[in-house]
Amino acid sequence: MAPDTPTNRSGPAAGFSPGLILAFVCMGQFMVFTDVSIVNLALPSIQDSLGMTDVSLGYIVTAYATVLGGFLLLGGRLADTFGRRRMLQIGFTVFALASLTSGLADSSTVLIISRAVQGFGASLITPAALSILTNTFPEGAERNKALGIWGSLAGIASIVGVILGGVLSNGPGWEWIFWINVPIGAAAVLLAPRLVPESRAEGAKGRFDTPGAVTLTAALLLLIFTLGEATxxxxxxxxxxxxxxxxxxxxxxxxxxxLKVKSPMMPPSIFRLRTMRVANISAVMVFGTFSALFFFASLFMQQVYGYSPLKAGFAYVPLAFCVAAGAGVASGLTAKFSARVLVMAGLVLAITGLLLLWQAPVDGSYAMNLLPPFILLGLGCGMVFVTLQIAAFVGVSDEHAGVGAGLINTSQEAGGALGLAVIATIAYNGMTSEMAATNGKPELITEVQAAANQDAFLSAAVAGLVALLVVAFLMPRGKHQEPGTPAAVPAQDNLAPAPVEK
Structure with a gap:
């Protein structure tokens, strides 16, 4: 087992394989993101089994996402302070145990509490895994490729989760959407010491900003929960x-x-990094756009096109492949183009796809009206996810890797909650009176539902356009150096500047 030695430079630890480290942390991230969406198609089965109301059913989704988003920054700081591999193992343990109790739940209360605990475990896994990745691969081409693989998982895992949820709930039962995590989590805990070296922020041991951790976590939990409930x-x-x-x-x-404590949970100096700062601002808007897309596209296929939940899940398969393709393209071009150019290109593709969905007719077909925008959205989604992940670590020192990981993931979760809440409010405005005016006629109900979903696609396109303008005007152009970068060492490109002095 590797000793608990602090590190302050990127690079693979002696005796450990960078490839195995990457595969291991990506497996953890894939599990976390899959569980965000895996319950969606299983909700009707869960409702019938546990006799849950429609209101309480929604908390199965929001309990996980809210706690995950609220504790991410705390999880990142804990990883930096007490050891990244240690937090990763604790996170897998909590996640596996909560998954077990979720599948065994005999009431809505037990299931919702278990999902919240599962979200807490995920909030320890994600920042620890991402900071291990950035400490393993030096800033530049190697890290960009690794983050390209990592970034593509967000979109792919969410789609795989939808498909897997439908298959398992229609097969062995909804309990297995949770139980499948138990052996994976147990194996991860046992294999971590053999595959992953221990690391922590230099000089961080024994010093922890408890008031800051409690205050920020409470603020994020309250904000994300409030945004989710605003709809x-x-x-x-x-x-x-x-x-x-x-x-x-x-x-x-x-x-x-x-601003007052000696060892702040989030050092104010980290916000001097311009590319990182703009990447996080952009992530809030971008993930709000994509969160609304997946939510309303699922409803559109089922409510308007009459797809079954399972068919709707498999309709996303081309989108998943395109996310992977877009991620590969972006990670391969980071040495030639700046983050600004790649994010803008991805957003143009995504906005075009959303506008095509906005124009999709009620009597349309999958091949003509859904597949083309799904291809564009997948490519754009993959390019944006990967590039923002890379940009969020430009100039971030290794001892702050956990904070950087927690920050970008918090931006994603908070952005998803905010975007979905705002766009859903716009889409559903006046829908109650419009549904009442249909007098229960199926064709009129379909028209009202189609109009609401199309309003959502247009609103998401506008949100994407705002994100595009932010990136175009605020993200640095071409090659640059972040504050504190040694002038004598040239930056490779916008995504891979020279290391920040410590």
Whole structure:
């Protein structure tokens, strides 16, 4: 077993294979992202089995996503402080045990609590795995290729989760969408010491910003939960407004704490890195766009085109392949083009795909009206995911790798919740009265549902356009050096500057 030695430079540890390390951490990330979507097609079966209401059914999804997003930054700081491999093993243990209790749940309360605990385990796995990856591969071409593989998993795993959820719930039963994680998690805990070296931030042992951790985690949990509930509660409700005000107060308190403590959970200096800063801002908007896309595309196929849940899941297969292709293209071009160019190209493809979905007719076909936009969206999604992951680590020192990993993943989760909440509010505005006016006629109901979904696609395209403008005007052009980069060492390109001085 490798000793717990601090590291402050990237590169594979002696005795460990970079390829095996990459495969191991990507396996963990794939499991985490699969469980975001795997429950979607199993919800009807779970509802029948446990007698759950429609309201409580939604918490099976939001409990996992909310806790995952709320604890990511804390998980990253814990990994930097107490050891990244150690946090990875703890995360796998928690995730596997929560998956076991989720499958054994005999009531909605037990299932929802288990899903929340599962989300906490995932929040320890993701930043620890990503910081291990960035510490294993030096900044430049090697890291870009590794992050290309990592970034492609977000889109692919989400789609695989939808398909796998339908297959398992229609086959052995919905319990197996959770139980499948148990042997994987147990094997990961046992194999981690043999495959992954231990590392932590230099000088971080014994110092931890508890007030900052508690304040920020509470703020993120409240914000993500409030945004997720805004669709049902309404943006003007006391619950939504109060939640947003409370989150803002907690965030201000967190910033105040970070400016005063000696060992801040999120060092303010990390925000001096321009490319990283813009990458996180862009990730909020981009993941809001794609979160709404997958949600409403699933509804559109089932409500308007009459697809079964399983057929809708398999309809995403070409999109999954295109995500992988887009990720491969992006990771291969990072040595030739700046992050700005690649993200803009990916967003143009995605926006075009969303506009095509907006124009999809009620009586359309998969080959003519869904497949072309899915191809464009997959390619764009893969390119953007990978490039933003790479850009989010430009100039980030190894001792802050966990913070950087937690920050980009938090941006993704918060962006997904915000985007879905805002776009769903726009799409469903006035829908209740319109449905009442149909008098239960199926063809009129389909028209109303189609209009709501098409409004969502147009709103997502507008959100993508805003993200495109942010990247075009704020992300650095071409080759540059981040603050603190030694002037004597030339940066390779926008995605791979010379190491930041420590």
């Amino acid at each position: 049902h509660q309404g943006w003007g409700s006391a619950r939504t407004v109060g939640g947003l005000i409370g989150a803002a107060v907690l965030l201000v308190a967190f910033i105040t704490i970070e």
